[in-house]
Amino acid sequence: MSKTAVIILAGTDGHANLGRLVNGLETAKEFAENNDDEVELIFDGAGTQWIPELEDEESDYYELYQSVQDDAAVCDYCTGAFGVDDAVNDAGVVRLDDHDGHPSVRSLVDDGYEVITF
Template sequence: MAIIPQLKLFKWTEIQTPGDLERLSLVLEYMPVEELMKALGREERLREELPMKKIAIIVHASEAELGRALHSLLYAKELHEAGHEVKVFFDGAGTVWVKKFEDPASDFNPLYKAVKNLGLIAGVCEYCAHAFGVKDEVRASGLTTIGERDGHLSVAQFIADDYQIMTL
């Protein structure tokens, strides 16, 4: 077990004898308020100066996972509104959601269209759209198909481009 030495601000007798108000006054007297406030100010400025994040959301949700597919759109919109750079990609079984979300009868079409109109949907895996039987629907949607790595998305390229990857 490690013993961590602590600074002593005052002697035990200084805080044992006085009343509560005197002890509080003693603590406030010894507390480095100016230094603390300066440090907090620096931290706040650093937080404000941080660059926006780049997030790639990869939708892998199967047809049975509506919640995951839906949340990919909700998260993309939220992150975009918070000032981050966001790109949504439909990949694997997730490519079927393009067909489902494009359907005007879908309850989730308005959210999908909003995210699409914001330009947040960056593409669909070319190979997977074909494999999951939605190639024609993806083409009709006007979304870009991506196949830079043997017909698939290149995750290594996302990392090289400083994207954080979120998979749903």
Template sequence: MQKIAIVVLSDTESGEGLGRIVNALTAAREYKEAGDDMSISFTGAGTKWPAALSDTAHPAHGLYEAVRDRVAGACGYCANAFGQTDAVRACGMPLLEDFGQNMSFRKLTQAGYQVVTF
């Protein structure tokens, strides 16, 4: 069993961003289906994704729903910086504030997770 932490940093506002989120969610589904210890976090401009993916009309909504139970949360500092705090909370997602107001990458690596970024 592998320990994988998928971290989404990409913005929702580019065509490339859609490709990155689909790749992130597809990888997450693959790890989940294999029974690996896997989580997904959103940080930076990636904190815009939870609200976008919660929209049932979004093309990646189904993929998101398939792995939603593995979402750890979104960086609290970044959600605030990108105006997404309320949207993240409305999605029922916790704000990750393990290192001050920020998500901790060190906490993930100390716990033995391999960090994969999109």
């Protein structure tokens, strides 16, 4: 059994960031498919910009995102900073604000999660 937190920090600009997103989603999916594993998928920083794109049924990565959506959360502060507040509200994605409006990475580590960033 493993406990893993996948954090998507890559924004929506550029092919390299798209690759980071897809690799992060695939990693989260791999852990989610194993019933003995625990996975947290967190969109933080510029990564919060992906939510409106991934919620779009026309997105090439909609189905991949749907496979891990139940494990997904976003940084509360960054949704506002990156202008995706309304999209996150519409999607109903859980917001994390444990540490000054941001997710607490320390809490994840303290809870035994291995943290992987993309």
